[in-house]
Every structure is written in C-alpha cells, then in structure tokens.
Amino acid sequence: MRKLALNDEILLSIQQPARYIGGEVNMVNKDPKKVDVRFAMCFPDVYEIGMSHLGIQILYDMFNRRDDVYCERVYSPWTDLDKLMREKNIPLFAVESQDPVKDFDFLGITLQYEMCYTNILQILDLSHIPLHAEDRTGEDPIVIGGGPCSYNPEPIAPFFDLFYLGEGEVVYFDLLDRYKENKRNGGSRKDFLEMAAEIPGIYVPSFYDVWYKEDGTIDRMVPVNPHAPDKVSKQLVMDMDATYYPEKPVVPFIKVTQDRVVLEIMRGCIRGCRFCQAGMVYRPVRERSLEELKDLAYKMLKSTGHEEISLSSLSSSDHTQLEGLVSFLIEEFDGKGINVSLPSLRIDAFSLDVMSKVQDVKKSSLTFAPEAGSQRLRNVINKGLTEEDILNGSAEAFRGGWNRVKLYFMLGLPTETPEDMQGIAELSEKVAEEYYNIPKEERSGKVQVTASTSFFVPKPFTPFQWARMCTKEEFLERAHIVNTRMKEMLNRKSLRYNWHEADLTVLEGVLARGDRKVAAVIEEAYKNGALYDSWSEHFHNEIWMQAFETCGVDIDFYTVRERSLDEIFPWDFIDTGVTKEFLKREWNNAVNESVTPNCRAKCSGCGVAKYKGGVCYENKNEV
Numbered sequence: 107m108r109k110l111a112l113n114d115e116i117l118l119s120i121q122q123p124a125r126y127i128g129g130e131v132n133m134v135n136k137d138p139k140k141v142d143v144r145f146a147m148c149f150p151d152v153y154e155i156g157m158s159h160l161g162i163q164i165l166y167d168m169f170n171r172r173d174d175v176y177c178e179r180v181y182s183p184w185t186d187l188d189k190l191m192r193e194k195n196i197p198l199f200a201v202e203s204q205d206p207v208k209d210f211d212f213l214g215i216t217l218q219y220e221m222c223y224t225n226i227l228q229i230l231d232l233s234h235i236p237l238h239a240e241d242r243t244g245e246d247p248i249v250i251g252g253g254p255c256s257y258n259p260e261p262i263a264p265f266f267d268l269f270y271l272g273e274g275e276v277v278y279f280d281l282l283d284r285y286k287e288n289k290r291n292g293g294s295r296k297d298f299l300e301m302a303a304e305i306p307g308i309y310v311p312s313f314y315d316v317w318y319k320e321d322g323t324i325d326r327m328v329p330v331n332p333h334a335p336d337k338v339s340k341q342l343v344m345d346m347d348a349t350y351y352p353e354k355p356v357v358p359f360i361k362v363t364q365d366r367v368v369l370e371i372m373r374g375c376i377r378g379c380r381f382c383q384a385g386m387v388y389r390p391v392r393e394r395s396l397e398e399l400k401d402l403a404y405k406m407l408k409s410t411g412h413e414e415i416s417l418s419s420l421s422s423s424d425h426t427q428l429e430g431l432v433s434f435l436i437e438e439f440d441g442k443g444i445n446v447s448l449p450s451l452r453i454d455a456f457s458l459d460v461m462s463k464v465q466d467v468k469k470s471s472l473t474f475a476p477e478a479g480s481q482r483l484r485n486v487i488n489k490g491l492t493e494e495d496i497l498n499g500s501a502e503a504f505r506g507g508w509n510r511v512k513l514y515f516m517l518g519l520p521t522e523t524p525e526d527m528q529g530i531a532e533l534s535e536k537v538a539e540e541y542y543n544i545p546k547e548e549r550s551g552k553v554q555v556t557a558s559t560s561f562f563v564p565k566p567f568t569p570f571q572w573a574r575m576c577t578k579e580e581f582l583e584r585a586h587i588v589n590t591r592m593k594e595m596l597n598r599k600s601l602r603y604n605w606h607e608a609d610l611t612v613l614e615g616v617l618a619r620g621d622r623k624v625a626a627v628i629e630e631a632y633k634n635g636a637l638y639d640s641w642s643e644h645f646h647n648e649i650w651m652q653a654f655e656t657c658g659v660d661i662d663f664y665t666v667r668e669r670s671l672d673e674i675f676p677w678d679f680i681d682t683g684v685t686k687e688f689l690k691r692e693w694n695n696a697v698n699e700s701v702t703p704n705c706r707a708k709c710s711g712c713g714v715a716k717y718k719g720g721v722c723y724e725n726k727n728e729v
Contacts, residue, residue, distance in 0.1 A: 111199040111206075112187075120186045124359040125153035128201040131357035132409060134166070136176040138203055142289075143282050145169055146200050146210040146247065148180040149218075150225035151640070156181045157356070158364030160418065161216055161253065165274050167352035175282060178202040179356075180213070182225045183232065185638065191232055198232035207233040211285065213247040215266075217255035220617035221610065221640035223262055227632040230265065237629065239267045239312060244295050248285070256309075257340075257387055258566040260676040261620035261628065263311035267299060270307050271680055272340035273373075275349050277307045300333040307341035310334060314679070316622055322663055324621065324674040339681040340387065344719035346373065346394040351402055354409040366414035366447070367406045371399060371431070375420040376705035376721060377452075378712075379477070380488045380696050381516065383565035384420055386689075387682045389712065390720025391705060396427040400434050407444060414445040422450045424706075449473075453491065453499035471510035471554075472503050478519060479529025479588075485699045486521050488692070493533065501540040509550040511537060517584040517605070518562040518576040520696060527584050530557055531591035531603070538597040556602040559588060561611040565618050566677045567684060569692035575615045575665040581608040609647040610639070616664040621676040624664070626657045685713040 110117070110127055117123040138144060147166055149156025156162060162179065169177035178200035183191060191198070197206040207213055213235070215226055227237055230249070236242050239249065251259060252270045259269045270277045281302055288298040303310045313334035317325040329336060343349045355367070374391035375384070394402075403415055415435065422428060435446050453474040476496055478484045484491055500511060515530050534557045541553035561581045564573040576584070585605040592603045616624060630653035638644035654661055671690055678686070688711060695702055702710050705721045715722040 108204055111196065111204040116187075116190055116194075120190070121184060122153070122360055125181065125184070126187070126201070128204070130359055131411075132354040133202060133356050134170040134177070135202065136170070138176055138205065141176040142174040142286050143176075143212070144210040145175060145177040145212045145214060145282075146180045146207050147177050148207075148213060148215045148229055150182050150215055150222045150229055151638075152184050153181045153358075154360070154362040157358050157362045158368075159216065159218065160368050160370060161274070163352045163355050163368075164350060165214075165278065166356070167354075168275060168350040169278070171350070172279075172282075174286070176202075178205075178210075180207055180229065182228055182638075185644070188228065188232070188637070197234050198229065208235055208245075208247065210247045212250060214250045214252065217251050217253040217259075217262075219640060220255055220261075220614050221645075223617060223628050224632040224636045224639055226262065226265060227629065228637055231632075238264050240264070242267070242295070248295075248298070254384065254387070257383065257680060257682065258618065258620070258677040259309065259311065260316075260622050261617050261624040263622055264625045266311060268302055269309045269311070270341075271309060271338055271682075272307045273343050275343050276341040277305060280305050281308065300331065303331065303333045303335070306339055309338045309680075316676075322660075324676060324678075326674070327676075327679050337679060337681045340683065342392075342683075342717060343373070344392060344717060346392050347398045353402065353405040355406060357410045357412070364416070365412075366416050367403070367410055367412045368416050368418050369399060369403055369406065370394070370418045371422060371425050371428070372419045374720060376424055377421060377490055378488050378692075378702055378704060378710070379490075380486075380569040380692055381477075381519065381562065381565070383568050386567050386684050386712075388420065389682075389684060389705075389714040390717060390722050391424070392720045393425055393427070396430050396434075399427070399431050400438075403431075403435060404438070407439070413443050414447060416447040416449060419450055421452055422448055423452045453496055471512055471556075472508050473512040473514065474499065475514040476533060477514065477516050478522075478526060479515060479531070479533050480526045482699060483519060483522060483526045483529075485701050486696050487519060488696070488702055490701065490704060493536075496533065497536055497540055500537045501543070504541045504544055504550075504553070505548065507550050509541065509552065510554045511556070513537065513555065513557045515557060515559045516562045517559045517588070518581055520562075520570060520573045521699075522584070524587055527587045528591040530559065530588050531595055531601070534592065534601050534603075535595040535597055538595075538600045541600075542597070553600050554602065555600055556604070557588075557592070558604050559585060560606045561608060563611060563615045563618055566675065567680075567682050567689070569689050569696055571619070571675065571689065572669045572671065572673075572693055574668055575612075577662075577666055578608040578612050581611060607642060607645070610642070610645055612661065612665060613639070613647070613650055616661055619664055619675075623657075623659055627653045627659050630656055683712075683714040683717060688712040 166177050169175045180200050199206055230237050235246050249267045251266045256269045284301045299310050302308050313331035315330050316327045319325045372393040374388045376391050379385050477489050534555050538555045564570045631650050634649050636649045
C-alpha cells in the first residue's frame with residue numbers, strides 16, 4: 107500500500123483532498139526502483155484543470171508504455187495546501203508514488219497560457235528546486251517546458267533548462283535515450299544539455315546570448331555553445347494514425363473541467379484567422395482516419411465508464427469524416443446513455459441534422475464565434491464568415507429547437523472603429539430577431555442571446571504580432587460602447603452582455619510578447635504573493651504593477667508600442683514552418699481588408715508545405 111505524502115490531519119483540513127492522493131481508475135503503477143528514468147509531468151494549475159488537459163494524458167500514456175520509464179503527474183497545490191506545505195516544510199510530490207518531485211530525473215511543465223507563469227515558480231519553489239536553471243546541480247531534475255507558450259519562451263527562459271518546440275510525441279523518446287546514455291557514461295548536466303540541444307526541436311536557453319539595442323529592442327540572439335543551432339525548428343506528428351493516444355485515460359474521483367472522454371480528431375486548422383496563434387503554429391492540418399477514430403472511441407469509452415465523448419480539434423466542422431464519425435457513435439452507442447459533444451463548430455459549417463442527432467434529448471445552448479461585429483472587421487481578421495452565415499445558422503438552430511445562443515467577440519482588434527464595436531450589439535439583436543421570425547407555436551420558450559467579449563492580445567507567429575495593443579482604459583471604453591448600444595436594442599430583454607478583465611488582459615499582452623527582461627518581473631510578482639493569476643479571485647493587479655516598477659520594466663514597451671516590420675522579435679529564432687514573409691503579407695492583407703482563402707480552397711504559400719504532409723500535400727498544392 108502506498109504511503110501518502112499528506113497525513114490524515116492535513117487531508118481532512120483542505121479542500122478536495124482527492125486532488126492529491128492518486129489511485130484513480132487507470133492510474134499507472136510501477137516500481138520506481140525498476141526504471142531507468144523518472145519523469146514528473148506537471149500541469150501548473152489546480153488538479154481539476156490539469157486532469158482535463160489532453161496533452162498530459164497523451165504523454166503520460168506514451169511514456170508509461172516504456173518499461174524503462176515511469177511518468178507520474180504533478181499539479182499545483184491549491185492555496186490552502188500551498189500554505190500548509192510551506193508551514194510544515196512538505197516538499198511537492200507526484201500523485202502516483204507520492205515521492206518528492208526533486209527525486210525525479212525530469213520535471214516537464216506544460217505551458218498552456220501565460221497567466222500560469224507564477225504557478226511555475228510555485229512548482230519549483232515547493233519542490234525545493236532552484237528557480238533559476240543556472241543555479242541547479244546534478245541533484246536537481248532537468249526542467250523542461252513545452253506547449254503553446256513555448257513559442258515565445260523568453261519571458262520564462264531563465265527558469266527552464268530546456269524547451270521542446272512542437273509536438274512532444276516526436277521529441278521525447280530521443281531525449282530520454284540520450285539522458286540514459288549520458289548517465290551511463292557519467293556525463294555532467296551540461297553534457298546532457300549539449301546532447302539535447304542537437305535534437306531538432308530542443309531549445310536550451312543558457313546556450314544563447316541576447317543583445318539589445320539602445321531603444322530596448324533586440325539587436326541579435328546568438329548561440330554561445332557549438333551544439334546549439336541558429337534556428338530551432340518545431341517538430342510535428344505527420345501520421346495521426348501511427349502516433350500514441352491514450353486508450354485508457356485516467357479517470358478522476360472528483361468532477362473535473364472535462365469530465366468526459368476527449369477524442370482528438372485532427373490537429374491544425376485550415377482557416378487562417380489572423381489573430382489565432384494555434385491556427386498558425388499547428389499547421390498543416392492532419393486528420394485521424396475514420397477507422398482509427400472509431401476504434402479509439404470504443405476503447406476509451408469501454409475503459410473509463412464515461413457517459414460522454416467530446417470530439418476535439420480547433421475546428422471540428424472541417425474534419426472530412428465528421429458526419430460519418432457522428433453517425434457511427436450514435437448508432438454504436440444507441441440506448442447506452444452515451445452523449446456526443448461537438449465543440450469548435452463553425453456556424454457556416456453548421457449541420458442541423460448532425461447537431462439534432464447528438465443533442466436530441468436536451469437542447470443546450472449553442473456557441474458561435476463571429477469575433478467581430480462588422481463584416482469589414484471580420485475581413486480584417488480573415489474570419490471567413492458573413493453576416494448571412496451567422497443569421498442563417500442561428501435561424502436553423504432556432505427552428506431545430508434551440509433557444510439559447512452564445513456569441514463570442516473580441517474588442518481591440520487592429521483597425522477597429524466605434525461602428526465595429528456597436529456592430530456587436532446590432533448583430534446580437536439580429537440573431538435574436540431571427541428567433542422572433544419563427545411562428546410562435548414553433549418556438550421553444552424565451553430566447554436568450556449572450557454576447558461575450560474578450561480583449562484582443564497580439565500573439566507571436568500570427569499576422570497580428572506587429573499590432574499595437576490597447577491600454578486598460580481603451581479596452582474599458584470599448585466595452586462601455588458595446589454595453590450602451592446593447593441597452594438601446596429593441597430586444598434588449600433577450601440580450602446579455604459580459605466582458606473580460608482589462609487588467610489581466612494587459613498583463614497577458616506583456617507576457618505573450620515579452621523578452622528575457624520580463625522574467626525578473628514574474629519572479630518579483632511571485633515573491634510578493636502573485637499566484638493563480640488566471641483565476642480572477644486570486645489575481646492582484648497591484649502586485650504586478652509594483653513588480654514592473656521595482657524591476658524598471660515599461661509595460662507600454664510590450665503592449666501599445668508600434669512595431670516596424672523589420673523588428674527582430676524575441677521568438678524569431680524559432681522556425682514554425684510558417685514564414686515571417688507570409689505573416690507580413692497577411693498583416694498587409696489585414697490592413698487592406700483582404701480575405702485569404704482557407705487551405706482546402708487554395709494554398710497561400712505559408713511555408714508549411716515543406717513538411718510534405720497534411721492538407722498541402724494531399725491537395726498537391728504548389729507553393
């Protein structure tokens with residue numbers, strides 16, 4: 107029987123003790139003494155969020171298929187346990203063995219969103235691992251970062267030994283084998299990092315020096331170790347049927363955010379929205395085959411006992427076999443109480459027939475993302491969606507029995523005008539009007555249209571990486587314009603409006619396009635109490651503002667400053683396949699309100715055809 111790291115007194119005094127005890131269904135048990143490599147896989151947020159992350163589940167399954175590796179899970183302790191661990195000097199531990207994280211060979215931390223950066227320092231701090239990579243010795247784990255935020259790792263570069271860029275299934279086994287080889291040969295920590303740096307997709311920050319100009323922008327970034335490449339190229343899985351996928355995902359004891367089977371149907375997106383980092387860096391589109399999806403769905407539902415399966419991708423409607431997959435799931439599990447959910451649907455690809463099949467019992471709300479309130483601005487962002495598409499799709503949904511629609515928009519987009527902002531309220535009104543155009547006897551109760559606006563944050567490797575970002579005051583002024591116009595609508599009783607927090611958005615903007623100078627701010631904020639910043643009830647803007655002042659870092663430099671097309675960015679040493687020349691063309695297309703067709707309609711020469719797979723290759727498009 108495992109010995110728990112926390113005694114009964116502590117477990118009974120904290121919220122949700124099941125977060126920390128392990129023992130879940132399908133948890134992997136191994137003898138740590140019988141493996142060569144111990145890997146702690148960490149999601150730097152609370153258990154309920156981390157357990158819902160598909161990437162962790164994939165790598166956990168992949169690693170543990172090897173007899174010589176034991177991969178265990180680590181999550182950020184919630185604030186109540188964090189306090190107790192510091193008071194009682196309890197080191198952070200892995201869920202499976204309950205052993206201290208410091209005893210592991212590797213600590214891999216997934217970087218899903220910028221607002222988790224202080225939680226990364228919490229993980230290191232509670233694990234008794236030095237915060238800075240340069241201060242670690244052979245007694246400390248190798249700390250690895252990966253995930254979406256690793257496409258600009260510079261704001262957190264001092265805290266990591268290395269990053270992997272791309273999809274971990276391609277990189278990790280080679281990395282582990284080199285670690286074992288270095289260990290056998292009695293090599294040092296630096297010896298291993300040099301071996302790792304030679305693997306395509308691996309970035310070792312300590313092997314690079316950054317030089318700045320007098321104006322604070324980057325002059326150059328140069329390798330200072332012969333093993334480090336000038337450019338680090340992302341690595342991709344090209345055959346989705348041949349890669350790893352968890353047939354027996356871990357099933358938690360408590361309710362988590364994604365309390366269901368998650369079936370990843372494809373990676374990448376054909377659409378090319380100019381604000382979307384994921385749509386750019388995950389190119390090209392790669393689909394799982396219908397037969398593979400059928401097999402995985404059956405095995406995962408059988409091994410977990412879940413009563414819902416969610417089809418996951420950036421744009422599920424664009425999978426060429428979606429209708430066949432949904433039909434199979436409905437027929438195969440008819441009468442067995444299995445529900446099918448379809449997130450990431452585009453309103454222009456909306457299939458009432460499919461949606462009616464999967465939601466024939468309960469008509470829950472439908473979510474669409476017009477992103478902008480006017481056609482002009484939707485063209486600027488290359489949304490590829492017309493007002494007619496939105497209204498026709500809404501009308502079909504209402505006729506199909508739905509009466510609640512959520513519309514997602516962004517405020518602060520490049521070239522935005524007051525007319526675009528007011529258009530959010532006006533479009534919401536038109537959607538509600540589509541409901542009232544249906545004969546009264548065919549309606550399903552009262553209609554509710556909820557418009558939600560987030561504030562736009564420019565991200566690396568998008569055409570909008572050059573864009574100026576709004577200030578807090580400008581964001582709030584825009585939200586006020588929308589709110590005022592919403593109250594003027596005839597159907598205002600059917601409309602709801604809410605918006606994101608401006609302070610948090612501004613900070614996200616700094617972290618998203620920051621350089622190594624921002625690392626000092628993150629550390630200063632953490633040491634003064636910043637933690638769980640993505641949780642509004644735990645976000646304290648005053649701590650961050652003081653940290654920027656203490657460190658002498660100018661927020662406006664990273665947010666509202668105009669950037670020239672020839673500026674060297676902190677992330678320019680990374681090759682995502684999408685060329686900077688293509689992003690510049692798309693930035694100019696945005697300014698000119700010109701639409702770029704999707705990848706299945708025409709190849710626009712973004713650069714990812716070099717991977718010789720996915721949509722580019724299958725359609726034989728020339729670049």
